[in-house]
Amino acid sequence: MNTSDVAQLFKQIENGTLTAAEALTRLAPTQDDIGFACVDLDRQRRCGMPEVIYCPGKTPEQIAAVAKSLNDAGQDVLATRASPEAYDAVHAIIPAAAYDAQARLITRQQTPPSPIGHISVVCAGTSDMPVAEEAAATAEFMGGHVVRVHDVGVAGLHRLLARLPELETSTVVIAVAGMEGALPSVLGGLMHCPVIAVPTSVGYGSSFGGVTALLAMLNSCASGITVVNIDNGFGAAVAATRINRQSVAQPKDSSL
Amino acid sequence: MNTSDVAQLFKQIENGTLTAAEALTRLAPTQDDIGFACVDLDRQRRCGMPEVIYCPGKTPEQIAAVAKSLNDAGQDVLATRASPEAYDAVHAIIPAAAYDAQARLITRQQTPPSPIGHISVVCAGTSDMPVAEEAAATAEFMGGHVVRVHDVGVAGLHRLLARLPELETSTVVIAVAGMEGALPSVLGGLMHCPVIAVPTSVGYGSSFGGVTALLAMLNSCASGITVVNIDNGFGAAVAATRINRQSVAQPKDSSL
């Protein structure tokens, strides 16, 4: 709630259309304090998507309790990096919850959205697929129309070039690669649309768990690539969703 | 030129509507080999923006020669991280070229575009301004309508919150910060639109020339932040331009 909102409330109280007590309830940020967690029920309004549960470091019971809080508030539930144990705990409370083992996601959607736009999820190798799937499934959960393109790394360029016409119609591309992470550079030099690079921890030795791919992507000679954390398929999907929604929606503030 | 394009040529030769020699000229990628450089005159077609000259490591003469090659081909010229000496060399050949000393940019635009969309460039502190200006001036060069918001770092949150209504109408936000780089996290938790984070080398000691801000931004708890290289205002602007154009244009492939 920003200053102009509050100014509005002031006006209404002054006008007598609102009591101070009523105004106070409107001020109260929407959160659910469940002791060990303070669930942010206002995030859907602020950011267009509900709070998402990051599972590592939380007990299955804690995960299930946060999921319940969101579900009870009528919001969609998404839990990332979820173990089967976490799913069991959530499922016991929310029978409609689903589990995607490869992407390690727990999902529960009140009303599945009809997919919009065109998010391409491209991965360099089969070993990158768990991360690519986290991205693809998250983007679908958030309402995007997703096209998957697997195993088109730069050591065999013709595989990528063959898919180019299809890729060129994307609203946004998520490019997933480990090792030297060169895929986004090649893609970025061939296309118009935004490219989000996701480094993966695929590799060994001086790949340093994905650091090499991360650094390569940050230093791409193809300008306009943006990057997320290592193995962060989820984050890439959220960023892609923000772009995809923007691209599909009727722009509110264009000067065209 | 992809397989379907070539298939098309095959058809035309077979039909006699094209000679093999003519077809060959169409195959030839558009580039200008000037000895020490191979200017990519095809990038405007592929990526929607011409090749940009990265100045460090090039002599003023080399920079001027590449600028001339682009200019002669009727393309816009943008040179980044340009020294005054580089500008002098370019200016001697292209009198219409301009120089922005704070952003270190040389520009020459055939026909300035009318600005579209709404790109917000937000910076945490006054020391971050050179990077923010590189981003803002580049985005303007590429046709974006840019709004600058300076010095709204998280140590004084009220300054940022006061600008929130204005920021909420952006098609995309570029958030520029050094030191601990917390600005994008706070922004990301307050908005719908895509946020591109630019870490700067502002800081000392364990800021490690911007590495700390870079890492912080990559690990943002506000999901959906994407990141570019340290001090890479230019790269952020290119990414923002891709998003901005997408957002403003009538989407071609939406399932809405």
Place this chain on the structure above:
Amino acid sequence: MNTSDVAQLFKQIENGTLTAAEALTRLAPTQDDIGFACVDLDRQRRCGMPEVIYCPGKTPEQIAAVAKSLNDAGQDVLATRASPEAYDAVHAIIPAAAYDAQARLITRQQTPPSPIGHISVVCAGTSDMPVAEEAAATAEFMGGHVVRVHDVGVAGLHRLLARLPELETSTVVIAVAGMEGALPSVLGGLMHCPVIAVPTSVGYGSSFGGVTALLAMLNSCASGITVVNIDNGFGAAVAATRINRQSVAQPKDSSL
């Protein structure tokens, strides 16, 4: 024992109020050599708190023996990062010892102190709770009045702002966060009292086991933040205790 203390002894021997032999016993530093360890029984006097047992790398038997040495000397026992096996060994010797599994602490207090002051332990996410609990339980062991504030990370700022009035009365705040570690920066810009930042190893990829949060906290744009080692809830609690005691006690050396 410093020079002025020894000068005092010299005087007393000269005056005949002390024999050389008696003086010697006073010189002897108080320690208990139990072979593999040299327990520092003098630390309570020097630092205001007894030696604390750091468990990793020690066998349960060694831990129990050090605990016994302290307990036999009438001092309080605190063992950190203790496994259940370590507790079993201690408990077999000191039946009054207690175990806090979440905080991984073994405690045995001769006379529980009445809590003084106001130490706030604030954590960004539920995954940071084990570290926050190590801090909170340690601070309570050392006599502080502790208030816990959970899950108020910067991606949902309103949760933190709602707790601000309560936080503003603290004598010291311990701020616990992983990922990009932005919480202390926001807190530091909103308050008067000292803020101790504790980075946690919560995160993945380029969070590098807490290094990103550590670096971010060291580079906070909100001046006056001090930082402890990654996951070092214990150390933060000791530092907070030193401040808290100072704040509550009648200052001995003020120039007011």
Place this chain on the structure above:
Amino acid sequence: MNTSDVAQLFKQIENGTLTAAEALTRLAPTQDDIGFACVDLDRQRRCGMPEVIYCPGKTPEQIAAVAKSLNDAGQDVLATRASPEAYDAVHAIIPAAAYDAQARLITRQQTPPSPIGHISVVCAGTSDMPVAEEAAATAEFMGGHVVRVHDVGVAGLHRLLARLPELETSTVVIAVAGMEGALPSVLGGLMHCPVIAVPTSVGYGSSFGGVTALLAMLNSCASGITVVNIDNGFGAAVAATRINRQSVAQPKDSSL
């Protein structure tokens, strides 16, 4: 301004003791937007000390303009890491401004405070003095009574032990050291009061510009040491000031 403050305003408007327009002015956060900077005139109220100007990356003109904004608002001016050129620009506008070349500080104080408490600034070697002086002069600017103890590194322990009685009466100690940074560990094991460690970039080779000292201090076996960024004498002084004020003031919220 927090929720209870706003609730108060609501009440007053309802009671007719305040108009909506008046209330709005109270809401407005106090800041001075001077184009390239947004001076935080509210920080004195929130944090007990005015915004401080970090000079690197700012032009002398920018520094002077921010200083003028603060000075015009009747607040004290402190600029850190200031060059002589920066001072010249400030001095031209604020003739009463002073410059401390060793500490690289510009200061302008409306009414110098009478020093309170006892902040000891201890440094390991003469080469660490510029950082120690930044800490000492800042702490004095912020109203602390400061005692300097120079060149008492651990290679000659007797020098430190000789100063111990004096140090033991501090409300807080700032320990400044480069190289292996062992001084805070030794101090922490000998004293009751809070110890803030400042690593310096003194050293060469694998000192890595202060990283070694920083890491050593974060891993001190003497518990309760807190650490600030490399060469950050200023930050240590702010933290010490927060502790010192707390220690000297009559505690408002003690349970004693």
Place this chain on the structure above:
Amino acid sequence: MNTSDVAQLFKQIENGTLTAAEALTRLAPTQDDIGFACVDLDRQRRCGMPEVIYCPGKTPEQIAAVAKSLNDAGQDVLATRASPEAYDAVHAIIPAAAYDAQARLITRQQTPPSPIGHISVVCAGTSDMPVAEEAAATAEFMGGHVVRVHDVGVAGLHRLLARLPELETSTVVIAVAGMEGALPSVLGGLMHCPVIAVPTSVGYGSSFGGVTALLAMLNSCASGITVVNIDNGFGAAVAATRINRQSVAQPKDSSL
């Protein structure tokens, strides 16, 4: 397929010796899209060796399916870093496949080549043998005549010097070492032929999993050493094979 190849096709179509449809099949890059993978059946033609399966991150089923794709296309199969489970899955489909447990390789060769040239695989210590074996077995798979020289590290130089006459006849040497990685430097100063250095992760503490050996090899004072990733015996063997084949073949383009 490069431009001159396509020009050739154009000519043939124009001449009527080829239909457009036939030309298209020649254009089509040879790849086998099996859903989660896009097997590069063209690599044998481009690079002289078939695609190799990197096993980590792939399920046994995925590995077996890729192996089948290659085998069905009449190409040799090599899978690196293969677990016994992966072998079981491959073996079930391709009974002729073999497994080398020390080198962790699955192999299936249509027609074993007669070994050519002389590739020496030299290792510093017995602990480096798994990596050395990966190199040796891969080089043999690719048709090289391999000589193994084990345990001749620089702490006992005479062991290496005794093998020198034999080593001097190599077409290429692969030098495998962990710890301080000095072996390639000593070898490089004693020989004419190319030396490929393979750092291993043998060591502890500041060997950092092979980083020390890697860095030492990159900084060899014996010029002309080239280096591959840590533990990358496979990569070294491929590079050595390229050199070995070149050395043995009648050179096509010499100016001698």
Place this chain on the structure above:
Amino acid sequence: MNTSDVAQLFKQIENGTLTAAEALTRLAPTQDDIGFACVDLDRQRRCGMPEVIYCPGKTPEQIAAVAKSLNDAGQDVLATRASPEAYDAVHAIIPAAAYDAQARLITRQQTPPSPIGHISVVCAGTSDMPVAEEAAATAEFMGGHVVRVHDVGVAGLHRLLARLPELETSTVVIAVAGMEGALPSVLGGLMHCPVIAVPTSVGYGSSFGGVTALLAMLNSCASGITVVNIDNGFGAAVAATRINRQSVAQPKDSSL
């Protein structure tokens, strides 16, 4: 001199065809001790190329004295990373010495060799040219036939593909690139011959002076790439020379 050589000497002394004194002179390693340096006059025999002078850290006088020692012994002189001052000192003593300012090389060749083989030096961008020239000029000095291919980075793939037919006839390729260093990966997937990757320090921020390119090249998904130190055009040329000579020479030890 190895064991079999010494055994030969033993035989000759026993046979009376050699005196012990004469044998001793043959044992004596050929070196020229000039006080501050011990010039290795035997390296030409052992490694096929004379000792090369690495200039940094040596005074111009020292460089000139080593050059004189080699020249007097009738060997070729090559000095790398040489400043103009170093050249002046060498030139004063050896008037026939030449200087290549871009490559920073001093050369003096007794009898220029007729170039053999085909070494391609490919660079990604114009900013990489100084390193590429160090490689090219060194390879020419050592007798290779060198072909330069400039500015064919992966952001504009068609430029590289256009040069592919020419590149395919190389005996060895040196691929020079900074930033994300993707060029060798793309080349490695398109060719048969050995590829030596040279990372350059071109880039900024998280390119870390070439570390990113170095890591990317070490982790190339195109197998068989070998790598040298950052900016080490010289080392790449020596390695390429070893391969080139091997490829062109009649192989002595082939099993073909």
Place this chain on the structure above:
Amino acid sequence: MNTSDVAQLFKQIENGTLTAAEALTRLAPTQDDIGFACVDLDRQRRCGMPEVIYCPGKTPEQIAAVAKSLNDAGQDVLATRASPEAYDAVHAIIPAAAYDAQARLITRQQTPPSPIGHISVVCAGTSDMPVAEEAAATAEFMGGHVVRVHDVGVAGLHRLLARLPELETSTVVIAVAGMEGALPSVLGGLMHCPVIAVPTSVGYGSSFGGVTALLAMLNSCASGITVVNIDNGFGAAVAATRINRQSVAQPKDSSL
């Protein structure tokens, strides 16, 4: 065998006191090639101590075979970082072999030496004991008289000072510490004799597995400290043995 030795042989053959064949056997370096290993039986002569078996990366069978080779040659056997499985394999072949589980050493000594000199092994904490024991037991194996001083870290300085008189008579001190590694600095400033610092991996978070202690020790302000690898108690013991033997032996080459 160096040049003067060979010159001697030449003379003897010339004199007829040695045949060429006999001379050859003397040339032959003493090594035992057992396939996967090339045991250095000459190290005892060259370095004064036999080859030591580093166990990680070797199979129990390989370890036992090397041990047998040494034992059969009448040399002492020492195997470091040995698992119980390795010991079982050795013990089955050499029944007289012993195992020290804490120090992880397998030993077999033909004739135990009578201890000489005075090597002090000082450790900071009980958690450092396994490393300290590796050092102490190795030094004893190599004939040193060892005195152990445990748990005298700098957080309780009086414990160390109490042992100072005893320490001052050492020929060499091994100082073992983790965390911030300050112990060697304090020791180095209090003593005459050589101090070898051993960093341990004791600690967490930013101790980075011993890197912090390693760096601190390398940057000690007490000059004359030398350092070995993290957790390398063995290496410290070998270095101490070299010093200890030198100190006790009648010096051969003194200019006194």
Place this chain on the structure above:
Amino acid sequence: MNTSDVAQLFKQIENGTLTAAEALTRLAPTQDDIGFACVDLDRQRRCGMPEVIYCPGKTPEQIAAVAKSLNDAGQDVLATRASPEAYDAVHAIIPAAAYDAQARLITRQQTPPSPIGHISVVCAGTSDMPVAEEAAATAEFMGGHVVRVHDVGVAGLHRLLARLPELETSTVVIAVAGMEGALPSVLGGLMHCPVIAVPTSVGYGSSFGGVTALLAMLNSCASGITVVNIDNGFGAAVAATRINRQSVAQPKDSSL
């Protein structure tokens, strides 16, 4: 002064042979507080060598003042890393002071010692000479007989082997090398005496200013190498002096 010393004083006061006041003067540690420095005049007694002045970060005036304090106390003066300006300031006060520009040392010796023992300073290349000279000159200042062996790096092993007989009579060897730092490993495998390794910052790119050489030396496969900080010739000389004195002196505490 330790406990037994103080006990002695107690006895004497009790016996009347000493007054308390006299005893106090004996207690007083010998230091000279000159404001910005606290000169340790007691170090000669404790460590066998006076305090040495580390110049970086000190003004010439400060350096001269510390030198004067030592000189006035009749102690030798050694200042390291001294600039010519520092020397001028010292020389103005102590005319007998000398300056060694290559080693960057200021020295003033009351009575030059007659050199004892045999310290070999071996360096890998001419570029390493400044560091080697710092070591050699320091060791001579501290009374050692020093033999210099220059430019014997491992790329030309025969140069080192030729000097071996001479090296074998050393009491201690200081081995100085940059780049991959392999020299100490080779030396350690060929000799009995202690070897102190000094990494230098000679190199570029991934030598990281000497870090590669440092790591290589710490991980030497030749056991018993100890290491000092990068470019720390001074520290190596102090350690070598401690060993050299021990080796030459009649051992006081041997069990022989």
